[in-house]
Amino acid sequence: xxxxxxxxxxxxxxxxxxxxxxxxxxxxxxxxxxxxxxxxxxxxxxxxxxxxxxxxxxxxxxxxxxxxxxxxxxxxxxxxxxxxxxxxxxxxxxxxxxxxxxxxxxxxxxxxxxxxxxxxxxxxx
Amino acid sequence: xxxxxxxxxxxxxxxxxxxxxxxxxxxxxxxxxxxxxxxxxxxxxxxxxxxxxxxxxxxxxxxxxxxxxxxxxxxxxxxxxxxxxxxxxxxxxxxxxxxxxxxxxxxxxxxxxxxxxxxxxxxxxxxxxxxxxxxxxxxxxxxxxxxxxxxxxxxxxxxxxxxxxxxxxxxxxxxxxxxxxxxxxxxxxxxxxxxxxxxxxxxxxx
Numbered sequence: 459x460x461x462x463x464x465x466x467x468x469x470x471x472x473x474x475x476x477x478x479x480x481x482x483x484x485x486x487x488x489x490x491x492x493x494x495x496x497x498x499x500x501x502x503x504x505x506x507x508x509x510x511x512x513x514x515x516x517x518x519x520x521x522x523x524x525x526x527x528x529x530x531x532x533x534x535x536x537x538x539x540x541x542x543x544x545x546x547x548x549x550x551x552x553x554x555x556x557x558x559x560x561x562x563x564x565x566x567x568x569x570x571x572x573x574x575x576x577x578x579x580x581x582x583x
Numbered sequence: 584x585x586x587x588x589x590x591x592x593x594x595x596x597x598x599x600x601x602x603x604x605x606x607x608x609x610x611x612x613x614x615x616x617x618x619x620x621x622x623x624x625x626x627x628x629x630x631x632x633x634x635x636x637x638x639x640x641x642x643x644x645x646x647x648x649x650x651x652x653x654x655x656x657x658x659x660x661x662x663x664x665x666x667x668x669x670x671x672x673x674x675x676x677x678x679x680x681x682x683x684x685x686x687x688x689x690x691x692x693x694x695x696x697x698x699x700x701x702x703x704x705x706x707x708x709x710x711x712x713x714x715x716x717x718x719x720x721x722x723x724x725x726x727x728x729x730x731x732x733x734x735x736x737x738x739x740x741x742x743x744x745x746x747x748x749x750x751x752x753x754x755x756x757x758x759x760x761x762x763x764x765x766x767x768x769x770x771x772x773x774x775x776x777x778x779x780x781x782x783x784x785x786x787x788x789x
Contacts, residue, residue, distance in 0.1 A: 498621070498656025501664070524756060525658035528699050532652055532661040 459486045459561055459570065460507045460543075461554055462521040462530050464499055466491035468550075472520075476554040480562035486554075487511040499526045504533035508543050516542030516567035520553050520574060542567055546574035553577045585635030588643045591786045592633055596626035598782035599775065606778075609771040613758040617657050618771040625655035625663070638678040644671030644688075658756055659772060661699050662709065669695030682730035689717040700755060707753040707765065709772035712744035716780055734784040741777040748773045 461476075463469040469490025477486060489507035492498040504519075511517045521530050527545065534543045544567060546553055553574035560573035585593070599606075599622050606619030632650045637643050644667050652664030673691035674684055693713050702708045719740035723733035748770035756772075758765045 492656045496656065498617075499660075500653055500656065501661060502653035525661060528658060528661035531699065532665060 459554070459557060460504065460511050460517055460519045460530075461486065461488050461490070461550070462499060462504055462507075462519060462526045463488075463490040463550065464497045464522060464526060466495065468522065472551055472554050475551065476558040479555055480558045483558055483562040485511045485513050485517075485561070486558055499529035501529045501532040501536065504530055505536050508533060508537060509540075512541050512543075514541070516544070518557055518561065518567060518570040518574060519543060519545045520548060520550050520557065521545055522550050544571055546571045548574040548578050552580060586638050586643075588638070588640045589633060589635045591783060592643060592647055593630055594786045595779050595782045596630045598778050599623060599626045602775075602778055606771050606775055609769060609774055612768045613753065613761055613765045614771060615657075615757050618659060618775065621655045621657040621659055622663075622775055625651045625660065628654040640677045640680060641671045641673075641675035644668070644674070647671075658700075659775070662696050662772070665695040665699045666692035682724060682733065685730070685733070686717060686721050686724070689713065689720065693717060702755045705751060706755045707748045707751050707758060707770045707773070708755055709770070709776035711748050711751075711770065712741040712773040712776045712780070715740040715744045716777075731787060734780075734787060738777070738780050738784050741773075741780050745769050745773045745777050 461469045461472045469488035473486050473488045477483060487507040487510045489504045492500050493503065508517050519530050521527050530545050537543060546557065556577045557570050557574035561570045603619040603623035606622060607616055610616050610618035629647050629650045633643055633646050648664045648667030648671060651667060652660055669691040670688045673687045674680065693710065696710060700708065702710055704710050704714050716737040720733045720737040723736045749767060752763055753759045753761065753765040
């Protein structure tokens with residue numbers, strides 16, 4: 459699983475928070491910010507994260523705002539079918555927490571995506 | 584001195600870098616105030632990474648796109664990156680471009696931007712400059728204009744497109760969060776797209 463954010467702190471923080479639920483899961487990779495640490499999203503960094511996160515079955519991707527989505531889509535295109543990768547249409551924090559629990563049980567890519575997307579309709583109050 | 588295509592790309596880069604403050608100022612009004620900084624960073628990298636001695640127009644455009652993709656940082660990275668990469672595919676293997684290649688390049692670039700941004704004309708984006716520019720270029724070419732006349736008219740249409748973006752509300756990108764408050768401001772992306780068109784026009788004038 460790859461966590462894409464404009465901010466490296468957000469991406470790393472989401473991983474830290476989600477991994478509380480599945481501390482032995484090793485394939486959750488943050489891809490936040492630009493190489494020099496500034497805010498932004500970088501398809502090449504996301505591409506590297508996708509390769510690090512791939513366990514053979516493909517990679518689920520969770521993203522934050524606007525260009526995060528476009529950069530993740532561009533990175534997936536650059537993979538050119540090397541392995542499957544898919545963006546979950548899900549809130550970043552809640553989606554990541556549910557998805558990592560699913561992923562740590564060895565679920566398929568589709569199951570992980572579905573789990574993340576199940577967080578979309580949850581009301582907070 | 585590099586090849587013609589490198590010279591053309593470097594003129595685009597210089598135009599963007601010269602307008603860094605201006606583009607950022609436009610983005611400060613309705614966005615996150617980084618368009619000029621991001622674009623200048625991307626095109627500075629283009630100047631450094633694109634090979635100066637390659638005649639392969641498709642490959643040079645593709646390398647430009649890949650470089651923008653990895654260095655711009657904002658939404659314009661994937662958008663312009665995809666635009667240049669798709670434009671490169673449209674003229675793959677060519678070492679010389681004719682007036683008739685311009686629509687193919689623009690058409691591919693626009694399709695790339697639409698695919699990546701899922702935007703349509705009239706949403707206050709770079710498409711509001713580029714689509715009228717392409718349509719005008721085609722009309723001019725069909726009615727017998729030469730490359731220089733067609734590019735002049737296309738750039739004028741792009742400028743009109745930028746003016747048009749002042750009159751509409753943004754429905755894509757950060758500016759869409761502002762709703763009606765985005766009306767009255769010109770779109771930074773339409774502006775940078777027009778600067779790129781004008782840099783190419785001026786390059787072709789020699």
